[in-house]
Amino acid sequence: MSSVTINGTQASFQPGQTILDVAESLGIYIPTLCWLPKTGHGKVCRICSVEVKGRDRLLPACSAPAEDGMVIETDSPLVRATRKSILSLLVAEGRHDCFLRKLPPDLWPPYQKAAGDMPHREHPCPAEGKCQLQALTMKCNVPVKDLVPEPGHFPLDDEHPMITRDFSRCVQCGRCASVCSAIQVNDAIPPQFGRRAEKESWWPVVDYTRCTHCGECVQACPTGALTAKKAYGLAVREDKVDTVRTTCPYCGVGCQLNLSVKDDRIIEVNGVENASPNKGSLCVKGRFGYDFIYSKERLTDPLIRRQDGSFRKASWDEALDLIAAKFSETIENHGPDAVAGVACARSINEDNYQMQKLFRAVFKTNNIDHCART
Ligand code: SF4
Ligand code: SF4
Ligand code: SF4
Ligand code: FES
Structure with missing residues (x-):
């Protein structure tokens, strides 16, 4: 059987497995950002780069197939330096203000001050605390305080009633385009074309003639670039909300939901990854249509019509007894x-x-x- 050696440990593998697959089977952590197992999308960000003996360049573990006899290092000085460098570039290229939060505003760079005046940007980044870029940057000890990006133009789409697309926080990983195409089969986002140096102008701008507003792209986004508007400004930090698993109330498919709940209010809904039947996906109703539960017009008791046509509240037992009696009476008589x-x-x-x-x-x-x- 074919085998590789990762960080000194030998492991066998099946044909088709990637370096990442084998490392995970050994419990060896390799950070990823653009990699999305459910579509197989990856090979964009290079955060997962590893050193392979005899190769003249680092390989992306998420997509490089394991080959017999490979000797792989996932945490060598070169690998660590490369990761830090990539993360520094990603942070410096966008408006990642979570890292500036602890600085007093008079020390913010001009781009940050200007951004603070824009209507949808007065809130802290809604992804803070659950953002994979932020988490990786901290985990890899990347010094970010002095990473002041140039003020640049970032497309902003704030027109959608439920989704804010703020590309100042986009790392161009392509996960949104991948799920829109491969999972929702809508192709509403142009495909990501690999490393950004090859083409500078790609942004995941949506074609709303194709979009079904399902929000799959929002769930796939690893940063604060795509956010559910209802959650904006509510600080959906994973450590500050309760996660409640439930079943979507809308139809008989039974999609599994994770509700982010804060102060007894739902602030965000996500599909449960790896759970049947939806495997993380939702439609527009399941993801965004939850306001009805707070409606004052919602019926909470059975109503029985009086002779004059008005309704009165009844218990379930009384309502069901009445229905059964009416059915029996009608069948008996007619x-x-x-x-x-x-x-x-x-x-x-x-x-x-x-x-x-x-x-x-x-x-x-x-x-x-x-x-x-x-
Ligand atoms: S997208 Fe992530 S890294 Fe950027 S500001 Fe938001 S939390 Fe920070
Ligand atoms: S909301 Fe759904 S259909 Fe629209 S761009 Fe996102 S993934 Fe595609
Ligand atoms: S919007 Fe989000 S998912 Fe799409 S490319 Fe940018 S960071 Fe990645
Ligand atoms: S996680 Fe492998 S290239 Fe992005």
Whole structure:
């Protein structure tokens, strides 16, 4: 069987496995940023660079296949210096103001002061505390205090009702384009074309004629470049919110959600990665459509119509007894075909099955239909 040696430890591997795969199987940490396992996207940022004996350049562990006999170092002085250098460049190229937060505003560079006056930018970076660039920069001890970027032009898309696209915090990793294309199959973001030196002008600007507003790109973004507007300014730090796992209430697919909850309010919704059936993906309703739970018009009790047409609140027992009595009365007086049922496409398969069983086996009628049939 083929094997490699990583940091002095030998490990066998299967054909097709990358250096990163083998390192992870050994419990060896290699930082990544652009790498997105669910689409296989990577090979852009080079944060994962490792040294391979006999090679004249570092290889990106996320995408370089393991080869028999490779001798790999993931934490050599050259690798560490390279990581630091890449992270320094990424931080210096954007408006990564989280690192300036502790400085008094009179010490902020001009770009930061100007940015503070822009309407959507008065809030701290909403990704702070869950940003992978920030985490890696700290983990790798990159000195950032003196990394003052040149004031530059960054595209800003603040028109969307639910998503802010602030490319001053974009590291051009291409993860958003990858998920939009490979997972949502919308191709609303032009494909990322590799290392930024090859073409300077790529920004993940969205074609809204193709976008379904699902927010998959927001969840995939490792920085504060793409953010859910509802969460903006609410500091969705992972250590400051409760994460509540639940099932999407909208339809019978049963997508798994992680709700970020602060002060008993939902401030952000994400799909649960690696959980069936959605594997982290959501549609626009599941991700952004949660305001209804706070609506004062929301029905919280069954209502029974009075003789005069007005409604009164009832208990579930009372409401269900009344429904059962009305069904029995109608069937007794007019036969089973006098009743009919329409099941709901939003309900789960099991509930729809039970509904048709109730009508066919209990009420003895085939008057059962489903709103999705039309
Ligand atoms: S995107 Fe990340 S690194 Fe940049 S300001 Fe926000 S938290 Fe900091
Ligand atoms: S919201 Fe969805 S469809 Fe629109 S750009 Fe993002 S991933 Fe693509
Ligand atoms: S917007 Fe986010 S996901 Fe897209 S390229 Fe920029 S940093 Fe990467
Ligand atoms: S994580 Fe491997 S190149 Fe970005």
